Amino acid sequence: MDETLIPAAPVNVAPQGPTASAWYGLLFLLATEAALFIYLLFSYFLLASQAPGQWPPDGVPEIQRPGANTVILLLSSATAWWSQRSIANGASGKLIVGLSLTLLLGCIFTGVQIWEWTHKSFSPASNAYGSLYFTITALHVAHVVIGLIVLACLIVWAALGRFSAKRHLHVLIGVTYWHFVDAVWIAVFTTFFLTPMLG
Amino acid sequence: MTNATQETVGGAEQADLARQWETSPGIRGWFSTVDHKEIGIRYLVTALIFLFIGGVEALVMRAQLAGPNLTLLSPEQYNQLFTMHGVTMVFLYALPMLSGFSNYLWPLLLGSRDMAFPRLNAFSYWVYLASGVFIYSTFWLGQAPNAGWFNYVPLAAREYDPGINIDVYALGLIFLGISTTAGAINFIVSLMRTRAPGMSINRMPILVWGTLTASVANLFAVPALSAACLLLWLDRQFGMHFFDPAGGGQPLLWQHLFWVFGHPWVYALVLPAMGIVSDALPTFCRRPLVGYTAVALATVTTMIVGFGVWVHHMFSTGLPGLSLSFFGAASMIIAIPSAVSVFAWIGTIWAGRPVFKTPFFYFAGFVLLFVIGGVSGFMTAAVPLDWQLTDTYFIVAHLHFVLLGINVFPVIGGLYYWFPKMTGRMPNEALGKLSFWVSFIGFNIAFLPMHLSGLRGMPRRIYTYPDHMGWNMANLLSTIGALIFAAGLLLTLYNLWYSRTRGAPAGPNPWDAATLEWSVPSPPPAYNFRRIPIVASRHPLWEDRLQDVHHRSVLDTDIALEDGRKTIATTVLDAEADAILRMPGDSVAPVMLSVALAIAFFSLLLNIWWLAGLAAVSGILVLAAWLAPVAPPTPAEERIRG
Secondary structure, eight states: OOGGGSOSSOOEESOOGGGSHHHHHHHHHHHHHHHHHHHHHHHHHHHHHTOSSOSSTTOSOOOHHHHHHHHHHHHHHHHHHHHHHHHHTTOHHHHHHHHHHHHHHHHHHHHHHHHHHHTOSSOTTTOHHHHHHHHHHHHHHHHHHHHHHHHHHHHHHHHTTOOOSSOOHHHHHHHHHHHHHHHHHHHHHIIIIIGGGGO | OOHHHHHHHHHHHHHHHHHHHSOOSHHHHHHHOOOHHHHHHHHHHHHHHHHHHHHHHHHHHHHHTSSTTOOSSOHHHHHHHHHHHHHIIIIIIIHHHHHHHHHHHHHHHHTOSSOSOHHHHHHHHHHHHHHHHHHTTTGGGTOOOOSTTTTOTTTTSTTTOOSSHHHHHHHHHHHHHHHHHHHHHHHHHHHHHOOOTTOOGGGSOHHHHHHHHHHHHHHHHHHHHHHHHHHHHHHHHHOOOSSOGGGTOOHHHHHHHHHHHHHHHHHHHHHHHHHHHHHHHHHHHTSOOTTHHHHHHHHHHHHHHHTTOGGGGOGGGOOOHHHHHHHHHHHHHTHHHHHHHHHHHHHHHHHSOOOOOHHHHHHHHHHHHHHHHHHHHHHHTSHHHHHHHTTBHHHHHHHHHHHIIIIIHHHHHHHHHHHHHHHSBOOOHHHHHHHHHHHHHHHHHHHHHHHHHHHTTOBTTOSOOOTTSSOHHHHHHHHHHHHHHHHHHHHHHHHHHHHHHHSOBOOSOTTOOOSGGGGSOSSOOTTSOSSOOBOOSSOTTTTTTOTTOOSOOBSSOSOOOOSSSEEEEEOTTTOOEEEEEEOOOOOSHHHHHHHHHHHHHHHHHTTOHHHHHHHHHHHHHHHHHHHSOOOOOOHHHHTOOO
């Protein structure tokens, strides 16, 4: 029998943070979600590379509003990070403030996206570019909306006093998911708004 | 302490554990159980039912093809049958069957009390069942998917296939993908967290390696299929242009996305089955597997290379020659890790003292079929030969040799092998051997002649053929062989059904096998292990007679954890105990979430958008209740020692 396998000190019950099963579960969920977006962006580049005429068909898209919206989403990642750091120090009031700010910024991002969709000169059925643009951005917004629901649940649970400096695994998971949604947007934004500028 | 008091203490402990872990009886218990053994058996039974349905479809097609110019089936009926046969066998039988084995076996093999996410496990089963019902929902109306299991556009586009058929395919496979993904994540995290102390990665059974490799691959492969199906459904429902050249789309996009998924998937269908053989064959050779490390590495290598071979399904599409050379070479390289495993199995038989029980026959037969299917695969990896043979019966022969040879034969052998553990009864040996010979002979009569009909130019997926093409005899033989093969499988099902109640009592370890699942009673108690074992080698039950094993595993440790549902967590590589996991109890949330998803998918199919939205909202509510934070452990719980 190998005695080193069993530590002498009491081991952690229902571990929190990076040794919790749920944390690993989240990481693999994000891996498969990332793969989904990679395949969709692969589809964009495949169709772009095979396009017979100009790509995008209406020329390089206007970048100012989506660019500003990107800044809003990045800001929301900062507030999410701040709320997680607050609860790690036991400040549950700051946690609620931070989560609420994140929720607000996420709602603004979603509103701007909807405004963008309604002011495009093309529709999902116009051509392959339109199909790609609306499908990929809509799928991203669907992930943002799930993130907003997660944030709302976290705010309710925080208000009910379910989190402490020692036990706040749900906050870690919710905030990490939110960062992931941000990272996906960076990839989507780069694909649709920056790569066409390369000519 | 006297022996008598030890007995009493042990009895009280077992009663505590049983009370904590057993599912309550009745209908609520049936819907809410999260016991991995119950879920595993449900997976196995459901997959066997799909195997039966897919088999009947195949026999009807073989009857139609028994001779030239037969009219048993109309062309449209034939299209739906070959599509549903492929979809059923590839999606609803082959992987779920292996998930059934792994669900049942993993915690028992790894020395744990359950999977890492017991409720997610139940959820993945219910979604599998619901998606199977979904995919078959229009079959009875004569509106089943009808464009082949790989469903190429433009044939599958609305313009050429205006019915509901392809929408069922697209939504059904997205739905099934949720189950596959949930199951894959559960396997990976279970591997990382819920092994017994000492079950380091170089001591894990090969089945665990196989299922782990398949699960990691599924995480990266399934999204390609889900994306392809989503884009196809959007094309069909909302007039989008992903696959429509007139709108700037590309039909080849479908083929890329499908085969980026499809080729890793076929390895996911065989690697766990090869793991079954690597673990069970040595029991009947009375020695450990030859080349454990090489086989484990070959398993992982096969999958890594398997992500770089998808274009070999697309050699005839006009892609540039350089790309064809690359993918042809990669496809040939896969023969190397496959051969490593084959030689390891042959070496194990060669160096062992074989015991000729039923499972041994199925595993030995598998090795032969794998070699034949492997060689025909290696042949078609050569681009010029593939151009000649693609879409002929040669390919049909190849894919049935690999999928039946590497999946069905190990699976049947595995059923015979672990049946005593699951039921506590032995299968009938004489009937078992008879079932093998009937299956094996029938299989070869059915599929060997297809190589010939393919070489003589018979295309796949034709509903009939003219006389005087030189295909008559081969087709008649295939039909006769298919009937014999089906009889062999039915003998197995009858044997298992009969032995379930009337077989001889098995005892804990009827085959005198080496791994942990045989250290517990048959069938195992709800909590699996009364004490969490401490593992010191790959062969915990053979340590006394193996010369090169110097450490001894301890099965009767002092790790009881009888207070609440608990199991031990260990580190990823070395499996040192580092935490105690509180495991959730039975719950109806998984089945409720699955019902909500099923309603959502049926609503999308029928374009009832408000109901789809309502189902989504209900699903989110169930999920919020499921995932809500639970009370922290009490100070008394915190004092538990590892």
